[in-house]
Amino acid sequence: MFFGISHLVVPTADLERAAQLWRDVIGFAEVHRGDGFVDIDTGSATLRLAQVSRVESSLSLRLQVSQVQTTYDTLLAAGCSTRYAPMKTPELEEMACVSDGDQHSIVLWRPLSEDEWGFVPELPKQGEWLPEAEALLKRLLAHVPALFRMLARRKTTRVIEQLAAEAKSPVTCDCVIKGYITASAKITRFRLVEPLRAEGINPDDYRAEFDYE
Structure with missing residues (x-):
């Protein structure tokens, strides 16, 4: 065994x-x-x-770190030699590589946060969306911390599409606002006030959604 x-x-x-x-x-x-x-x-x-x-032969070891540049600089100062400097990869990682005294490679890496991707991911939408509604939701989701944004994107999109299906209409900006609010836990909805106001939306017009259980 x-x-x-x-x-x-x-x-x-x-x-x-x-x-x-x-x-x-x-x-x-x-x-x-x-x-x-x-x-x-x-x-x-x-x-x-x-x-x-x-x-006789060199190895390659991958070392996950919180700060690639800082760790890279520390290893160079300790006598390691560079193979390649910190860079962002298509796999949405930051990586660098050094060689130790035996020419083993030590790859330093960390996953990039969504704020570092350089692009806004597509919504996991299935129904018909008005372009202005999709753009509005992407802007609103940008206010969600990157660590939780993927989960929020999935849940909020699903709730919005349910509202649109009940109304038998494409997803409109009104559907987006209502779904954006009700998809959030009631105890944390106060955090949505400023993002809505930044979009010129009066939260008081959606008091029913803020009170929704």
Whole structure:
């Protein structure tokens, strides 16, 4: 029976140099040391830094970080060499890559937030929408924090299309406003007042939606 991967073996020609990089610079914990090896706990898997006379082949390790540029600069200052500088990718990630002293590549990456994508995602709409209604919802959704925007986009679009179906009409700006309000939890609807006002919409005209259970 298999229990999962316990260790990733990283050969190194200088065990103390490698241990210092992963422990003192990157900040992972040294958890065990034996004859010719050091185990580093990365939080998800253990790196076993193994002393060899010569590194025969290089590895590539992906390291998720909160700040790619800052981590990249820190590793260069610690003696790593650059492979490529931080950049945004078509996969909506920010990435950079350095080589350690054994020429293993360390890829630094993080997912981009929706605010960093450079484009506004399409609505998951199925029915007929008036162009001005679609544009209005996209602007209103821009006020939702990026972390929650994808979920809000799906739920709000669904509620709006339900309202339009009940009215037997295409999605109008009025449907968008009503659905934008009622799709939000009642306790947080006060946060919608300013985005509506920014669009020239009087929240008082939609008091029934704000009070909707």
